[in-house]
Amino acid sequence: MTPKQAARRMRIEAAAYEVLSEAGYNSASLLSIAKRANASNETLYNWYGNKQGLFRTLVESNAREATELLRRAIEEDAEPVEALEALGPVLLALVTGERAIMLNRAAAGDVSDTGTLGQSIAAAGRDTIAPLVRNLLRRAQESNQIECNDIGQAADTYFALLIGDLQIRRAIGVLPPLTQAEIADRAERAFKQFVELFSP
């Protein structure tokens, strides 16, 4: 893979996001993406196989960046409860952000087709983050900062309080992107409510 090819790939994936944003998943044909990227559609077919393949790589690279960001937000703090508090705004901004929402819409459109996009999103998203949060909660439990029988259920409750139905409302287009202030508010409230529910 030459540097030029890497740049080409970035240009193509940027074009894919642009077209996805303007036209939506159904109307985002490989042809239109190729044109936007000044690339040949034959190249796209060679590289990604088909539309699902292209968007699957989008999901994966997006998730890789996101996971890295979250991992940093968590591991900067040695103190688990503080780490949880720091995680909130970052995670909330990510999952309600424009890119994540567009990819979720794409996955919803792909369910009756291949269903692979949703699987990729879940695998790289929740299935990667939830274990991190469970670890955090386990450490908090061991140092008697929180109290719960079922770590998994506690993690679920945290996600529910933090994210709630924001994602689906963003996905169906009835909720504009959240402002920084809204994100901070909601994350703080979710954290406080979580602590209230699970404090010893």
Added chain:
Amino acid sequence: MTPKQAARRMRIEAAAYEVLSEAGYNSASLLSIAKRANASNETLYNWYGNKQGLFRTLVESNAREATELLRRAIEEDAEPVEALEALGPVLLALVTGERAIMLNRAAAGDVSDTGTLGQSIAAAGRDTIAPLVRNLLRRAQESNQIECNDIGQAADTYFALLIGDLQIRRAIGVLPPLTQAEIADRAERAFKQFVELFSP
């Protein structure tokens, strides 16, 4: 509108659900729906205008039934807290049910197109239910059964605890339909946590 026409409409809308279920929103063409219903596509265009129009009526009739169901669940109990407890499983079953999820997927696919489906879902769904819940909470507050500064925020918290990210996970196809037991469990847990957070 003759009875025969009403039956025809029901047949067409049932066909629309069938095709939607099998092929997804993008692939559900008016032509395929017309064929499935043994109807002429010209009739569909006359009656509904276009694809969005057809699915918008689906959303609206589905929401009308759902709201009626919820209103009954609430108003059977004079006691607001009991009504809230009774509402949980009904609401959860509705919003994670196959029809609601298919319509949400359709709305996600329609965002970059007309965006009207999402608006209809929100108008007939959350925007209709939330006021009912807020009324319930206000009554509970007046009889000192719960305590909160902001009714709207409390209602949000209730929805977050009850529904969480189940809808989006159902929509992208990574979560199978919930069983009766799962619905009952989750509703009970959400109710208990809500009470714990907002009891005086």
Added chain:
DNA sequence: GACAAATCGTACAGATGTGTACACTTATGA
């Protein structure tokens, strides 16, 4: 600089969707 590989631009066949048109059939109502 020359050769080989990768990529572009364009074209193509086949399939499908949209929205409209029209002759023929069925239902509605006086």
Added chain:
DNA sequence: TCATAAGTGTACACATCTGTACGATTTGTC
């Protein structure tokens, strides 16, 4: 019973997407 309205089945023009093909051009490598 008969005239009018409504609906069916089929066809059409137009547009678009998919996946493939191929000569021309650019890029990487020796």
